Amino acid sequence: MNWEAMLDQALWINIAIVLGTTFVSYVVLQTVLKVVTYRLRKLGKGSTSGFAGMIAEMLSRTSQLLLIAMSLLIGLKFAELPLRWESAMSHTWFIALAVQMALWLDTAVHLWMDSLTRDGKARNPVTTTIIGIMLRIVVWTMMLLSILANLGVDITAMVASLGVGGIAIALAVQTLLSDVFASLSIGIDKPFEIGDFVVFGDIAGNIEHIGLKTTRIRSLSGEQVVCANADLLSQTIHNYKRMDTRRIVFKFGISYKTPASKLREVSQLVRRIIDDIEMAKFDRAHFFAFDNSQLTYEVVYIMQTADYNAYMDVQEEINLRLLEGVHELEVDFAFPIRQVEFIGGNLPEMLVSQVQQELPTTPQPSPAS
Template identity: 65%
Template sequence: MPYWDLFTDRALWMQLSILVVVTLGTYLLLSVALRVLSRQLMQRNEKSHSRVFYFGSALLLNTSKLLLFAFALMIGLKTVELSPRWEAALAHGWFIALAFQIALWADHAVQLWTTSLHRDGKARNPVTTTLIGIMVRLVIWTVMLLSILSNLGVDITAMIASLGVGGIAIALAVQTLLSDMFASMSIGIDKPFEIGDFVVFGEVAGTIEHIGLKTTRIRALSGEQIVVANADLLSQIVHNYKRMNTRRIVFTFGISPNTPVEKVRQVSGEVRRIIEGMDETNFDRAHFFAFNESQLTFEVVHIVQTADYNRYMDIQQEINLQLLQALRDIDVKLAFPIRKLEFIGGDLPQVQVAGVPQDKGSANDAPYRGQPDGA
């Protein structure tokens, strides 16, 4: 009657009762403690608006109920007598449950981090943040699995070596794809440009529409969409005009070389007066700096206080119109290209005056050839 003896064994039932009471009591105590601590952290987060308190509260609420019960059960098992074999198994159980819970907390923390990046109002590359989140979570669960196997006595050295060799082989096979993937991660982390930025590189100028895992898509000024590999894009010098706060403008104009010196001196003052009277731009300098072909060249520099290209063109147009009027007011003419031709040797073509052909002459008689009588 061995089975009947088990039902009548008062010591066994006493230990089972203690195990059940301690397990349930510990489970309830841990559950209440986690909820109270999570509530306290949430209240601190509402006062300080710190992500640390918010993440801590969310992680505590994400504690696995099953693992929490496993912890309570193992605490209850400590109150009863167990054989050495069960004691060893209990020691491994503690580590496995703790490793799983830490991995769950870390995994949830990564998910909260990637989600918060899209909710803070800033434009970010969603592909890059998702890729980084997946890679970090993969590392977390890989480390958790390897640590559990090592705790159970499994030799993981050969497994790690195999993973390394396999990873090298895969990397060599898809090195172009991996190059673009890591370039996408670099764009997401370093942020040389973001969606909506106007960029110029090489012969391409346009607005960033999408930053993908392998390529970046740009809407060109002419309307078409340009697709560029991320690695190729980062290998070039990229001008990001979206982040430009001011615009330094340099322009030149020329006046007639026959302009008197006194009036040439007045031109710089007129330019300064015009630009200083304009809004959203600051005068820097205006100088007569060169004798060019057929003109006296002035160089003007002013700083436009906006990155808007259309607004800059409006300002520059108004400066040009006022400058044109100011030059006319002081009787200064703008320069126009002049070409002089000199005829040396040979005969000039026949010239007709009033329909009467004239005799050909030598080149030396050219100034008088073709002139009517009495001219």
């Protein structure tokens, strides 16, 4: 052991300066971090949903080990070091800062994923998880590549090999990836969510689960329908859960024997009936067409709710009141009539056979009487 070097006064002075500066730097950084975090939380009113609250939560998760390392690097700046040590310190500075930035961004991704379910709405958990994993992979991959580049490693070949490998994997699992990206599209674009009632093709039912590859639908008849995400998005989907109102069109027929004055009263009757129902908004009622066996009326009204059962209740009430009102007007509903007209020639004779009934015989008096 080189005792002369150990007894060098300049060495111990430098060590004391490094330790003192490291301690002061750590206290200052910790104090500044706490003050800034407190101010941001107060500005964000204790919530992490806003920008200020998210930044405060990120700063609160600063690694203490990295904070000590950065304080030590600050302290080493005040000591006289060889050039070799200066170069190593510069790389260490960058590594510490890159790791801390990656930790902050990872925390931001985690907070963003939590905020998606904080409002209580039904989300696609698979899509949220996939997006979170992809963002974290990007953050830590960029951190690793930036550190390697700072250390002088040529990352061009590494990036090229990753690209070629990614293309090969994508070609091998092309069908699976198409469904995965369809799941991401469903989660981002949100054409439907869990609990929505959808109709596509000959399938109608409620969305039960949106998975990585398939979507599961509970049909009206009770069975579960499993459909690939890519196939599902390639079809036209009717989402009835997002209806605000329903436009209802129905028709009924009146007898041809009805006079024109009564026909006008029928239209007014329909309007009064619909206006009297709270959940229905009258649009129009017209004598629509001369059809076979009937004078056809077409009625349009708007249901102020998308509930199908409520619509059926209102339609039943309209039908009952319409039946009563038409009878009060002494108007008849139409029913199918078929007439046959015989032109030219003579009708054939038609014989009607009669069955002769036997009259009861009168009893003859006996000779004795």
